[in-house]
Amino acid sequence: MSLEVHRLMKKFGDKTVVDDLSFTMPKPGVYALLGTNGAGKTTSLRMILGILSKDSGSVLWKGKPLEVSECNVGYLAEERGLYPKYTLMDQLIYFAELRGVSRAEARRRIKEWSDKLDLGEYLYPQKSVAKKGFAFGRGGGGTGTVKLPSKKAEQLSKGNQQKIQFMAALISDPELIVLDEPMSGLDPVNTDLFKSVINEQIERGKYLIMSSHQMATVEEFCTDITILHRSKTVLQGNLNEIKRGYGRINLSLKAEGDISACIARSGARIVHKKENEYMIKVTGEEQANALLGVLIEEKATIIRFDLREPSLHEIFVGKVGDAADE
Amino acid sequence: MNKNDFTGTGLVFRFTLRQHLSSISTKILLLILAVISLAAIPVAALVTGAGRSGTEFGLVYIKNDTPYEPDTEAIARRDERLGGAEFISTDLGVEETVEFLGRRDALLHIAPGGDGDAFEITVYRSPDSELGDGDLSALAAAASAAFGTARLEASGVDSSALGALEGGFTTRVYGWEEYGRSGEDMESRMAVTYAYTMAVMFLCVFSSSFIVRSVVEEKASKLVEVLMLSVRPLALILGKILAMAVTAFSTLIGMAALASLSYFVTRSFLDVSFIADYLSRAGFTGGAGPGFSLIAAVLFSLVTAYMFFALLGGLLGAGCGNMEDEGSAIFGIMIFVMVGYFYSMISTISSNRPMRLIGALSPLLSSFCAPIAYADGEIGFGMLALSWLISLAALGVTARLAAGVYESLLLHRGKRIGLTQLLSLRGTGKGGLVS
Incomplete structure (x- = not known):
């Protein structure tokens, strides 16, 4: 086991904010902590990293208590920020040095990440200038470029600041990466950029813990999940196994003409209908086959018949809704 | 507290110092102080009329x-x-x-x-x-x-x-306590009191304001959580305090050096003997003896005053929820500083012995009053040493309080923490606060 979280508990005054959270990451990959606002995700991540003390419980990394000063950890906090008035280069070197990276190595890695995240114009800005002087017989001086100091954080858009913060989290090439809502506030282009970086880290065998509200994004990466609701764990396990446990109950159906009557005859429930496209909830493969039989019997022209497991979004909403009802 | 609590102090110190010195406002302030240091002595010589300025007549x-x-x-x-x-x-x-x-x-x-x-x-x-x-x-x-x-x-x-x-004549008015002192002594004592307390006041206000701003900035820009992954809160505040100490004391030493340079240059053109008179009458005789112990008293008081107000600045800054609270935190420090300043000035003017003794022995007030009372002969070296011990004890208590609550305050969001709430946080460590 590489990361083991055992029975974490945290109270603020009389209020329990994390109640008995346990999970393990035996091998590299992405672990997702999901939950509604105030479910205890950020507090859990802070406790795992030792930023916030635990009331009880333990966090082990490779069999030993996790001590962030002794192992290479990267953290992108939910509340992100940079020093607004200081240059980006100074800040990144500072963050790298704090994580034990030498100044020279930090400069090399910043250049590498700058190319990867397309931040060159902010980290290595240049200005075109007219060359002074006159070369005899060769006309005027022409133009050249002058290197300028890197920009200040306040001169960047929110999205670009987020890229810098992402860079700061990964600059020490950490083994364990904790990302708290990494995609929130990003435009689609930058979301794809972040996804590609996360995929690269997964391929390089890193351990990632991620919290997010964006279920579709999490579903792309994570292998295991924990869903928290009001400080308690309401669902936990391998995502594929969880989905298999629910069975194939989502049927996406498209046909020529109105087939509502056929669906009603099979006992299935229409969740959503748009023209002749239907989102149908079935009890399982048996009911789906029965509906297919009815459609064949009625000689309906079927364009699409797609039976699937529930999405993470549906599982989440279902679980959190159930927990709220209890 | 253990060794890990201080890991990273050097990096925080270096970064803070570098950023502080590279800021335009710091450069402007240092330039102004340099000009004042260079100009003060010739201007004083000209204004007081002590100089033999001008040209010889033909x-x-x-x-x-x-x-x-x-x-x-x-x-x-x-x-x-x-x-x-x-x-x-x-x-x-x-x-x-x-x-x-x-x-x-x-x-x-x-x-x-x-x-x-x-x-x-x-x-x-x-x-x-x-x-x-x-x-x-x-x-x-x-x-x-x-x-x-x-x-x-x-x-x-x-x-x-x-x-x-x-033949001319002079008039003098003495209080009972002043009987036997010369008017010149009183004048020089007030000048030295004024100059010293102003130095303490500027040192404390400028440095602690910077520390407040720096702490609030890290909190408001939401950096503190990421920083706390790499450095413990104590290292974070200690790095800032040391960086500011280097800036502040280097500035004071630099100002003294420039003023000395200005003194040696000015005396070639103007009569600057009034400065030596003032210093001599205030007890700065140079070399060994009272002059040396007075310089030690002044330095010790400046350092303890700085440390106290820097810690206070760190605490009040960490108790702020956002940048809007910064002004209130600095105002809190200003109140402490002004109390010390006015107490020192009033006790010197009034020459009330019990009042001066209280000032010399009370923590915080002693930073403003003790060197003046010692220079003036109001307290002896034994009393001065006792005042140092009391100051060190008070500083230790403040540092312990700061260490106990600083971690909780750094993660705190929401309304600014008052002094009562601050004291109730002792020992909660990284327990966090309900905002």
């Missing part, structure tokens, strides 16, 4: 339209600028005489006065004269005094009566 033409003859030797003795002057009587008109005045020459015109004045003295110089207004005023004053004497002599007053008539 020829002084005297056009006297009165029956009285002032003694030119007496005029020459009155001011050293006139010591080498040659006095020549002239019957020419004013305009004619001015025409052939050299660049260091002057015309002294003594005429019967009008509108009830007994006489009128006017001094002229050439258009391209090197003589300044101060030089002409000095000549007019010397001539006026000599002319007054000449009038008395013409009236038959003998030399002993002249001495009695022209």
Whole structure:
């Protein structure tokens, strides 16, 4: 086991904010902590990293208590920020040095990440200038470029600041990466950029813990999940196994003409209908086959018949809704 | 507290120092302080009139339209600028005489006065004269005094009566406690008290304001959580305090060095002996003895005052929820500083012994009062040492309180934490706060 979280508990005054959270990451990959606002995700991540003390419980990394000063950890906090008035280069070197990276190595890695995240114009800005002087017989001086100091954080858009913060989290090439809502506030282009970086880290065998509200994004990466609701764990396990446990109950159906009557005859429930496209909830493969039989019997022209497991979004909403009802 | 609590202090120190020194506002402030340090002594010498500024006179033409003859030797003795002057009587008109005045020459015109004045003295110089207004005023004053004497002599007053008539007199008012002290002692004591307390006040206000701003900035820009992954809160605040200490004390040393340079340069042109008089009367005799122990007292008090206000700044800054709270935190520090400043000034003016003793021994107040009371002889070295021990103990308690609550405060969001709530947080560590 590489990361083991055992029975974490945290109270603020009389209020329990994390109640008995346990999970393990035996091998590299992405672990997702999901939950509604105030479910205890950020507090859990802070406790795992030792930023916030635990009331009880333990966090082990490779069999030993996790001590962030002794192992290479990267953290992108939910509340992100940079020093607004200081240059980006100074800040990144500072963050790298704090994580034990030498100044020279930090400069090399910043250049590498700058190319990867397309931040060159902010980290290595240049200005075109007219060359002074006159070369005899060769006309005027022409133009050249002058290197300028890197920009200040306040001169960047929110999205670009987020890229810098992402860079700061990964600059020490950490083994364990904790990302708290990494995609929130990003435009689609930058979301794809972040996804590609996360995929690269997964391929390089890193351990990632991620919290997010964006279920579709999490579903792309994570292998295991924990869903928290009001400080308690309401669902936990391998995502594929969880989905298999629910069975194939989502049927996406498209046909020529109105087939509502056929669906009603099979006992299935229409969740959503748009023209002749239907989102149908079935009890399982048996009911789906029965509906297919009815459609064949009625000689309906079927364009699409797609039976699937529930999405993470549906599982989440279902679980959190159930927990709220209890 | 353990060794890990201080890991990263050096990096925080280096980063803070570098950023602070590279900011434009710091550069402007340092420049202003450098100019003040260089200009203070010559300006003080000129303003106090202690200097022998100006140019020496060449020829002084005297056009006297009165029956009285002032003694030119007496005029020459009155001011050293006139010591080498040659006095020549002239019957020419004013305009004619001015025409052939050299660049260091002057015309002294003594005429019967009008509108009830007994006489009128006017001094002229050439258009391209090197003589300044101060030089002409000095000549007019010397001539006026000599002319007054000449009038008395013409009236038959003998030399002993002249001495009695022209001798000056002074008035002094003493409180009971002040009986036996000279007026000059009191004046120099006030000047030194003022200069020292101002130095403490500026040191504390500037440095602690910077620390407040720096802490609030990290909280408001939401950086603190990421920083706490790499450095413990104690290292974070200690790095800032040390960086500011280096800046503040280097600035003070630099200002002292520039002022010394200015002193040595200025004394070639102006009389700056008044500074040595002040320092001597205040106990700075130089070398071993009281001067050395006083310098130690001043340095110790400055360091303890700085440390106390820096820790206070860190705590109040960490208790802020956002940048809007920064002003309130700095105001809190200002109140503490002003209490110390005014207590020191009032206790020195009043010369109330119990009040001065309380000031010298109380934590915080002693930073403002103890060196002054020691320089003034109000407390001895034993009492000064006791004041140091009390200050160190108070500083230890403050540092312990800061260590106990700083982690909780850094992660705190929401309303600014008051002093009562701050004290109730002791020992909660990274427990966090309900915002």
